[in-house]
Amino acid sequence: MEVKGVVSTFMATVDVIRQAIDLGANFIITHEPTWFSGADDTEWLSDDPVYLEKKKLIKEHQIAIWRFHDHMHMDVDDGIYRGFDEELDWGKYRVNDGDLGWFGAVYELPETTLEELAHFFQKELDMKVVQLVGDPKMPVKRVSALVGGGSLGLGQENLPMRHMHAENIDVVICGDITEWTLSAYVRDAAQLGMKKGMLVLGHERSEEWGMKHLPAWLKSITEDLPVTFVDAEEPFTYIV
Structure with a gap:
């Protein structure tokens, strides 16, 4: 198959596939699964109408989809965190100097508040809603980002709290959450009068930026081949 154009995205949703078709691209690089489970197993989907219609769309337009996940995270500076830093211009604040410095990304920010930090993410990442735990007026300086599933602990559910x-993190910025682990820990800390907080961006909003900045990283490989980022966007509609 001759590759005519490339799209990078957090997830190859139906809308992303349609946008790739409109762009004349036939190769999609996705960070997350296409078929609704971590391993992209399709055996259970053999007679499912959603699977069959999506597969038909892909086949009719001769689209190839390649998942770039583990290798991206295992890059020397983690391609997802690299994009997160580039999007927010936070690379200059990175410190990661403790015993668990390999886990997530730690930043020393100019002093702000939890509420101001939430508004910052709303503006910079185009978010309608940012969930938070803790006193909105609490001072914030030392923060950690645990993007995607990192805030679930990567198989060790107590790892985010240990981190x-x-x-000595003031505020942890999360992708996914489980309400009885990290969010419960931060809420108890806040209720005990400790200056601890949490912001929840969601998996997609916390990781999309690695895929947004991937085309520049790919340039040495793709050369003149067009590579376009397509935002998969948040999966939720908010009623406020």
């Missing part, structure tokens, strides 16, 4: 303690 907050070991790195």
